Amino acid sequence: MNPGEKLSLFFSRQGGNELSPVFVGCSPNLSISQRQKVETDSSIIGNFFTGGPSKQIAESRRGYENALVRAFGVMSRAKQEENKNVEPGALLRALASSPRFIDISAGIPRVVLISPFGLTDRMTWATARSAREAGFDLAAQAGVDFQRAEVHVIGSPAGASPHLRAFAEAFLLRSRGMLVGWRSDGVPQLLPPPTEVRVFGGEVQMDAVSAPVQVRVAADLQGNLVNSWIEVTAGRSLATPITGKAICKNADSCNVKGDGRSMGQAWNPDPGERPAFNSQFAWSGLRYFEMSFNNMSGSVRIWDPSAKIQIGDRQLDDFRFTVQRTDKQQF
16 A cells, blocks of 8 residues: 555445445555654664554554454454345445545545445346446446545456456446456556546536536656546536656646547447547547646647547537636635
């Protein structure tokens, strides 16, 4: 885990009544610079009584690990008291009844779901398209909100539908979550942490509506976008992940380019080599995102070489709009 990263463990019983918190704590790990500062600020007298920074760090880590072990023990014992077969829909009911289980005031969220992901009693589909359509529809009805989180799912059972991942991906997207990891067991490979996070807000013209839009640009040490999103509200709110690169001259001047892998096509129920464009998709299915910002303001362009945008009787090549920094907003 990253230095100081907050970890919350929740347990859902078989009936899926709610998510019960069993552990909340912050990682005792320190970055190199943080450790150097602690050692610099320590005193000889203080070290005599406490054993010094190294001993304190080791004790903090040991206490954190022991508390985690106890929490997993509580969950394991609770699981043993119940039947082995998870009731269909239990996870969905637990998520829906716990709307505040993700606290974005603590930072950009990432979620690990240890579950067979049996959200309903109908978990078989003839095609990936029908699975994705079912995922979108269920999410629209359920109203679960992952708060634009990076999501990893562990526990995909042997013998599950080959289209289960397609279903999960669509369900999570419509629930403002991005499926990043999918495993049957083991430890997920989390994305690198962002070193810079910037939030912007503005408006974009869509038909006769000036729609509010928010953008989160989060980049790791190598400039890769991680857990970055754009959300627009025009009748309904649609949040879409952005992948690509942020090339920065300094902390306040960057050019961001999406890689064109998905963006609006994430909403296509039948994604493939040939994109489809539809006004029901976020950004009509357009795949390319570009943004440049300097200090407190920026400009955004969303486009696709294979499509035009129809607004009333006008046909445009792209969406273009300006945004302003809104870092105090939680997004």
